[in-house]
Amino acid sequence: MDTVIRTENLSKLYGKLKAVDNVSINVSRGEIYGFLGLNGAGKTTTIRMLLGMIRSTSGAAYLNSVKVTPGNPAMWKDIGYLVEVPYSYPDLTVRENLDLVRRLRMIKYPGCVDLIIEKFNLGQYSDIIAKNLSLGNSQRLGLAKAMIHNPALLLLDEPANGLDPAGIVEIREMLKDLALNKGVTVFISSHILGEISKFATRIGIIHEGVLLHESSVSDMENQRKxxxxxxxxxxxxxxxxxxxxxxxxxxxxxxxxxxxxxxxxxxxxxxxxxxxxxxxxxxxxxxxxxxxxxxxxxxxxxxxxxx
Amino acid sequence: MKEFAAALYVEMSKALKSKMLWGTLIFFAFIAFMLGFMMLVAKHPEIAGNSAILSTKASFIAKADWHVFFGLMLQMALILGLVGPAIVTIWVFGREYSDRVIKDLLALPVSRVNIVLAKFVIAFTWSILLMSLLFVCALLAGLAVHLDGWSSELMLKNLRIYTVSSLLTILLFPVISLITCISRGYLLPVGVTILLLISTQFLFLGLPSITPYFPWAIPGLISGVSGPFSPKPEIISYVILGLTTILGIGGTVAWWRYADQH
CATH class of the missing domain: 3.30.70.100 (Alpha-Beta Plaits)
Structure with a gap:
């Protein structure tokens, strides 16, 4: 299988603090990789390094076999992401925020904004400015921004935050469908194993920067006491x-x-x-x-x- | 080029839909009309009535004519030429941090360099617009007050000084954008702007011999707005001015390109 995400001994130090310590991960095409850890475990730092937002102290990260560097904009064409709490321009409407993303994603077809609004049930909020959205709808807008260009790889940092139970199920089913039927690779972080295990194909558990456990979900079931x-x-x-x-x-x-x-x-x-x-x-x-x-x-x- | 055009469109949309653009335009127009009002009071002291503050301020104006009025406008160009573009650039760059949307600009098919350059173009255009508005509105206010001593030569001479002074001061704003990005917010760059404003005025008054080497004083020397008794700009002054601009632009691009973005 094609390896879409690969990290080799990826590490990030902040002074003496090892935020991420020699993490090596391989994620194949069409997999849903659940990246689990408590708050401060190193999940977001790892995702930021995968996105070239912060530099690794040592080791390297590769997406689609291309080494992640901030100076290679072409590599982000087919990648969608959501890092931590998704914020949008507060004085712009949902539609305006999405249209800006469309332009920065170099998508010529303006209709994709309507399509993604419909996909995330944001129709009734499309002309509402972002600062007036509820937490759940801000999260939906964040996910819509991440998926407006139908990416082949999604890097999602705690995407269920703020969503109600129905929203969580909806996003879960959407991600399952994307992975199973469209071959989209999903790298998703969370601190709730029970939620992730419902749709991930593989999980990795990170704690204090160290990847402690990695297995398929079925293997994990066998390892439970x-x-x-x-x-x-x-x-x-x-x-x-x-x-x-x-x-x-x-x-x-x-x-x-x-x-x-x-x-x-x-x-x-x-x-x-x-x-x-x-x-x-x-x-x-x-x-x-x-x-x-x-x-x-x-x-x-x-x-x-x-x- | 398509990438830059996309970034420019996005930055322009954000500016046009912001309250900040219209707020600064109104503020600059207001300042210009206030200059005109001061001249009106100087010309007709009876308007001030019992207002001690108004009459005191108007009394600073020796004579209500175009020569004095253009002098006031040039003083305004020195102050607002520094403060206006600084506020604009602090907002253009700082909002990405205060609105916490910076991460949405970092992993896109449009390079970070293009986004930073688009921001510079917007901040530069916006600053030019503000300074032009200040001049035009002040001119209209002066005409409305019917000041004495108008001549096209006088106007063109002062327009040249005003333009050179404003443009050269605007070219220094990338340093403020670098400070904004490093501090990831508004507070530090606003503080630095105030410090620069005070330092520049202090140098002109107290240590004029240093002014040819202080970037924010140099535009005043080159344009002649600081007056005939100020030191003449040296070759090194032009070099310092150019290097400061390059440092600001290069530093901001490098910060976006190489620094960790949290």
Missing amino acids: VCLRVKSKDIMGAGNILEKSGFATVLTDEGVLEIKDKEAVSYPEKISALLVNSGFPPSLIKVEEEDLEAFFLRVIKMKGGER
């Missing part, structure tokens, strides 16, 4: 029986036993039978999968992420 949670009236007795039978248990603060043993997770009925036969019938027995938030926090090694 699964455990069996057991509750009984005599929790200590139940725990002893399970330990004697070779199942390591952890007693949680909620008074629940957690067993991570693969056999126990795969055959919970065996555990149930063991406890019943030993006189410690379970009042609760449940296979629990680590949720995405916990997985994310575990990967970035934050307290509370461990289960």
